[in-house]
Amino acid sequence: MDFVKDLDNRLLFAIPKKGRLYEQCLQLLNGSDIHFNRRSRQDIALSTNLPVALIFLPAADIPKYVAEGNVDLGISGQDMIVENEVEDKINQVMELGIGACRLCLQVPMQSGFKSLEELAGKRIVTSFDGFAKKVFEPIDKKLGTKTVINYVSGSVEAACALGLADGIIDLVESGETMRxxxxxxxxxxxxxxxxxxxxxxSKHQSxxxxxxxxxxxxxxADKYVLCTYNVERSNLPKAVKITPGRQGPTVSTLDSHEGWVAVSAMIEKKQKGExxxxxxxxxxxxxxxxxxxNCRV
Structure with missing residues (x-):
């Protein structure tokens, strides 16, 4: 198949090519009714119902392709946007609520280090070397130190134990790996x-x-559920305070029960029991x- 020709006039949509976040992105695509078949080890898949081509790339590379290449849409982390220094070159259209974590300065528990400044002039290992340099440059300038930033692509958390670093900069989700x-x-x-x-x-704005x-x-749709119930009209103000909905609840009269109304409202799924x-x-x-x-709001 001549993929270069097939990409003509299609919106190019970059997706992380592997890992847990790849699976979560596939769920978003499926819920969005984007149909496609990805062949094994194939990094391009054409949608069968929309003029879209899915491009599967390392998450770290996606911001640069969106900012400086022909890729129209992409999904990646805000940390990767910062590391690629393309914050001003792309539009961050929407936070997706997946892959949430913190980029942290981490040190051995027994080190005694308690602040960024105390690591100035020391050795830092990270896969976010560009960002780390931007963090420590003003500190070094202020203190007259020279912090050594070394790049590694993986197993960053082992750097201190193996004698390569005094501290690391890495992502923390649950903190289990760090501890x-x-x-x-x-x-x-x-x-x-x-x-x-x-x-x-992009020429595919619509x-x-x-x-x-x-x-x-x-x-x-994943965040909210629809709550419906019947309540006496005299208690409606109290009920509406509990279920205000996104823009207000839907209230209708119950013909078979005088003085009662039926109410429908969107509520957050995580609060439904309460x-x-x-x-x-x-x-x-x-x-x-x-x-x-699915829904439109």
Missing amino acids: AAGLHDIHTLLKTQFVLMANKN LIEKLTSRIRGVIT IMDKLTEVGATDILVMAFT
């Missing part, structure tokens, strides 16, 4: 998550807007919670 390596974090440099980003010069709307619908309890306390009955598969 297992005998480290603790003393400074959060950046909070990051995966975002949908767009090429500022399609970008359509895909953005679809992806936002998938994320919203909300149902509170509705019961104000006299609501027939409380139902239903999941969305």
